[in-house]
Amino acid sequence: MAEKFLSGDEAFAEGIRLACPEVISAYPITPQTIVVERLSEMVEDGSLDAEFIHVESEHSALSCAMGASATGVRAFTATSSQGLLYMAECLYYASGGRFPIVMMNANRSTALPWNIYGDQRDSLSQLDSGWIQAYAENAQEALDFALMSYYIAEHKTVSTPFMVNLDGFILTHTYEQVDVPTPEQAKAFLPPYETENRLDLDNPKNMAFSAGPDTNYIFKYKEHAGMLRSVPVITEAEKKFAEIFGRQYTGLIDTYLTEDADYILITLGTIAGLSREIADQLRSQGIKAGVLRIRYMRPFPTEEIADAVKNAKAIAVLEKDISFGNEGAVFTNVNSALKSQGVTAPTYNFIGGLGGRNISHTNIIDIFEKIRKGTERVNFIGIEVNQ
Amino acid sequence: MSVNAKTLDTNEYFYGHKACAGCGGSLAVRGALKVLGKNAVAVLPAGCMSAVGFNFPQLCFANNAIISTFAGTASMLTGIEAGMRRRGIKDFTAVGFAGDGGTADIGIQALSGAIDRNDNIIYICYDNEAYMNTGIQKSGLTPFGAKTTTTPAGQNIHGNIRPKKNMFEIVAAHDIPYAATATVGYMPDFLNKVEKASKIQGTKYIHVIAPCPTGWGIPVSDTIDSAREIVDCGLWYLAEYENGEFTLNKDPKTFTSVEEYLRKQARFKHLTDEDIQLIIDSRDAKWEKIRKNWKK
Numbered sequence: 001m002a003e004k005f006l007s008g009d010e011a012f013a014e015g016i017r018l019a020c021p022e023v024i025s026a027y028p029i030t031p032q033t034i035v036v037e038r039l040s041e042m043v044e045d046g047s048l049d050a051e052f053i054h055v056e057s058e059h060s061a062l063s064c065a066m067g068a069s070a071t072g073v074r075a076f077t078a079t080s081s082q083g084l085l086y087m088a089e090c091l092y093y094a095s096g097g098r099f100p101i102v103m104m105n106a107n108r109s110t111a112l113p114w115n116i117y118g119d120q121r122d123s124l125s126q127l128d129s130g131w132i133q134a135y136a137e138n139a140q141e142a143l144d145f146a147l148m149s150y151y152i153a154e155h156k157t158v159s160t161p162f163m164v165n166l167d168g169f170i171l172t173h174t175y176e177q178v179d180v181p182t183p184e185q186a187k188a189f190l191p192p193y194e195t196e197n198r199l200d201l202d203n204p205k206n207m208a209f210s211a212g213p214d215t216n217y218i219f220k221y222k223e224h225a226g227m228l229r230s231v232p233v234i235t236e237a238e239k240k241f242a243e244i245f246g247r248q249y250t251g252l253i254d255t256y257l258t259e260d261a262d263y264i265l266i267t268l269g270t271i272a273g274l275s276r277e278i279a280d281q282l283r284s285q286g287i288k289a290g291v292l293r294i295r296y297m298r299p300f301p302t303e304e305i306a307d308a309v310k311n312a313k314a315i316a317v318l319e320k321d322i323s324f325g326n327e328g329a330v331f332t333n334v335n336s337a338l339k340s341q342g343v344t345a346p347t348y349n350f351i352g353g354l355g356g357r358n359i360s361h362t363n364i365i366d367i368f369e370k371i372r373k374g375t376e377r378v379n380f381i382g383i384e385v386n387q
Numbered sequence: 388m389s390v391n392a393k394t395l396d397t398n399e400y401f402y403g404h405k406a407c408a409g410c411g412g413s414l415a416v417r418g419a420l421k422v423l424g425k426n427a428v429a430v431l432p433a434g435c436m437s438a439v440g441f442n443f444p445q446l447c448f449a450n451n452a453i454i455s456t457f458a459g460t461a462s463m464l465t466g467i468e469a470g471m472r473r474r475g476i477k478d479f480t481a482v483g484f485a486g487d488g489g490t491a492d493i494g495i496q497a498l499s500g501a502i503d504r505n506d507n508i509i510y511i512c513y514d515n516e517a518y519m520n521t522g523i524q525k526s527g528l529t530p531f532g533a534k535t536t537t538t539p540a541g542q543n544i545h546g547n548i549r550p551k552k553n554m555f556e557i558v559a560a561h562d563i564p565y566a567a568t569a570t571v572g573y574m575p576d577f578l579n580k581v582e583k584a585s586k587i588q589g590t591k592y593i594h595v596i597a598p599c600p601t602g603w604g605i606p607v608s609d610t611i612d613s614a615r616e617i618v619d620c621g622l623w624y625l626a627e628y629e630n631g632e633f634t635l636n637k638d639p640k641t642f643t644s645v646e647e648y649l650r651k652q653a654r655f656k657h658l659t660d661e662d663i664q665l666i667i668d669s670r671d672a673k674w675e676k677i678r679k680n681w682k683k
Contacts, residue, residue, distance in 0.1 A: 022469075022470070022473040023466060023469045023470055023473065025462075025465075025466065051469040051472075051473060053465060053466070053469060053504070054504065055462060055465070055500055056462075056496055056497065056499065056500030056503070057496060057497075057500075059456070059458055059459065059462070059496075059497075060459065060461075060462035060465075060496070060497050060500055061462075063455060063456055063458075063459030063462035063463045063466065063497065064462045064463065064465045064466035064469075065466060066455075066459075066463060066466060067430070067453075067455075067462070067463035067464065067465060067466020067467040067468075067469075067470060068466035068467070068469055068470035068473075069466070069470070070453055070463075070466070070467060070470070071466075071467055071470030071471050071473075071474060072470070072474065073470045073473050073474060075466070075470075089456055089458075090456060090459070093456055199428055199451040199453065199467065199471075200451065201425075201426055201451065201476065201478075201479060204425070204448070204449065204450050204451045204452075205451055205452075206440075206441055206446035206447070206448050206451075206452050206453070207451075207452070207453040207454075208441075208453045208454040208455070209441035209442070209443045209446055209454060210437070210438070210441050210442050210443060210454070211442075211443040212442065212443075215443055215444075
């Protein structure tokens, strides 16, 4: 392994180089661009033996990746925000076709108003698209996801595309010390992609077909079942990863001081780091605070979350998302999980960071303060009256 | 001509489908696949041919075939070509069959991108001059005057008010290695162009007129006749673009009657004499340019 000082985008590109995709098709969009710039350079200098295809849109980026995946080769693309929405049709197509493509999404606000900074409304709007969705917290985890995503997506029992989300700018553009594994280690971890779900001259196939009312739902059920089967594969991948790289990840969620916590903040992405600092600070004042970071929004960690927060007195869900007219999508998912598992502690939603607005130290202290006293169901950080 | 009725592959690659009787599009696909053979890897977007050919479990291609998104024929071809090549496979042809709407409207961006990259693919546009699969709505390749379900012919507007988009020259303007026009009415010409395309490196585009009896309002037995007449009366032409030059393959000394061609089709039956004269004038203006600028 080599220590390098890398941004989140660069770390992800290093991970992709180690995963050796054969076809990369991508269209530039801030703040994803650095990933594809680095990958183009790697192809140019010969350190990555892949076809880099300069497509004319994000729709084509994923359509092209599907074509490549349909021949049985490993494919990669990356996008963000408007680009993710523009390719939305292909997201559903890729999962329905069971093409285990990996995509990095740089989480960014969605227009209007225009804004290039980070929030999670782009990927969270696509929870139903049939992709495994993971959210990285730091550059190291981003790199590690690049490798693990292929392991999980391509697993024969799963065969489901995988979207790795990195908070725009906060993670994509922030430099950190990162352990970059060796190609030998990567090779020991990630087996070559082999599938029968491919076009084959010796055994011709008709793929991506129509299925009428009698059979359509069976394919949908199988897609659902494939996604659920990723849960044990994630555990398996993390175990093998730890054996080779020495870093053990924690599955669908990552908990911090939740075991005895009275007040738990549930969130995802980079803001978890600051949230843990606040939890420490509150603990020093005698308040039993804890933080639960969701690593995977799909498959959703229903039992894991419920189990981790079952003894809490109150729960906050902090997310960079709002489903207008309702609440944040993460909050909806968490509430559904808690209800199904019989957890009855009050839950409160905190919407923040939209369009890249800073979520401060004080904001998080305030969240814990509010849930201790009780507050509105849905709260917009920095806007006192819900309007 | 190397492809003819005697030499054509007797194997069928597209059969058992449920296309309408007299379907020109299915004929174009069937014929082209006979030329390209079993190692053709076909991409078909949402549209007539995918709707009639890929109904699980009744799958109608004997070669490898896949439905793409409506806009994604060319981009999926790009990915397939790259993927097959990465697998070390050399003896295959990545071929797309998209309708007029899938090509000239929703798919034009991806097609333009593929030509720009000069991806080694054949893109065949089977042009039945409207969105026939969804029920005869106007596309960018619907001709002037045609009645469709979204360009009704009434007192105020006589069907479609705009001429066909000139896909052949749009494609040629990319300086594509090979482009050609064709019609299922002159099958040997079409099939030989497919064969020629299969031997050229880079992006190839063939635009084939493929009448739709349902949408055109003609008897199902008239598909071939209409597909010939459109060329004979000068409303379509057989041409190629290669090495930066246009070549006219067939230069009729006299045209057959445009009016006769149009009047046989229910979609044009509302046209006035003035409307028909406009169509004839536009034909003549086009042919004047063709005869002046293109090789013969």
